[in-house]
Amino acid sequence: MSTHRYHQHFTVSWDQLHRDVRELCHRLIERDFKGIVAITRGGLIPAALIARELNVRLIDTVCIKSYDHMGQGGLEVMKGVDHDGDGWLLVDDLVDTGKTARKVREMLPRAHFVTVYAKPEGRPLVDQYLTEVAQDCWIQFPWDMGIAYVEPLVDQVKR
Numbered sequence: 687m688s689t690h691r692y693h694q695h696f697t698v699s700w701d702q703l704h705r706d707v708r709e710l711c712h713r714l715i716e717r718d719f720k721g722i723v724a725i726t727r728g729g730l731i732p733a734a735l736i737a738r739e740l741n742v743r744l745i746d747t748v749c750i751k752s753y754d755h756m757g758q759g760g761l762e763v764m765k766g767v768d769h770d771g772d773g774w775l776l777v778d779d780l781v782d783t784g785k786t787a788r789k790v791r792e793m794l795p796r797a798h799f800v801t802v803y804a805k806p807e808g809r810p811l812v813d814q815y816l817t818e819v820a821q822d823c824w825i826q827f828p829w830d831m832g833i834a835y836v837e838p839l840v841d842q843v844k845r
């Protein structure tokens with residue numbers, strides 16, 4: 687995979703992310719979970735917000751790395767869990783190609799797997815997601831961005 691597969695950006699603000707996670711929680715409220723397994727690092731923030739809404743205190747992690755910015759490398763599992771996910775909620779920020787999700791599903795086949803955003807290739811691997819995003823769209827998360835000064839238009843155009 688290379689950066690060339692992404693032709694659009696979908697920028698998510700902290701506010702938007704918070705609203706989206708809360709909406710996802712509305713759809714999970716009828717279920718009871720033993721705990722939450724967050725897929726690091728992207729799943730940590732949605733997992734914390736979900737834990738707050740659903741009053742879950744037991745939180746574990748699967749530590750996994752596959753992307754270095756937009757380039758996807760080999761998949762490295764740095765930490766697993768010692769159960770099959772039965773009764774647990776498994777959380778990631780998004781599914782893209784589904785490579786991460788496929789690996790984690792193998793590790794926790796009985797978990798209920800949710801993501802906030804899902805692209806078509808990865809979508810069949812999750813049990814629930816909130817928003818579908820085009821496959822060629824890079825989701826820009828708020829933790830990867832900063833507030834920067836923007837020059838007034840007249841200075842950009844007329845200088």
Ligand SMILES: O=P(O)(O)OC[C@H]1O[C@H](OP(=O)(O)OP(=O)(O)O)[C@H](O)[C@@H]1O
Nearest residue numbers: 726727728752753781782783784785786
């Ligand atoms: O469906 P895929 O093509 O596998 O991509 C989705 C995964 O990629 C990102 O994680 P990344 O490996 O970049 O690590 P991070 O969560 O630490 O940012 C994202 O958080 C998902 O876990």
Ligand SMILES: O=c1[nH]c(=O)c2nc[nH]c2[nH]1
Nearest residue numbers: 753782823824825826827
């Ligand atoms: O910040 C991210 N945005 C994405 O669209 C994406 N796809 C895989 N990994 C990703 N990370």
Ligand SMILES: [Mg+2]
Nearest residue numbers: 726727728729
């Ligand atoms: Mg991740």
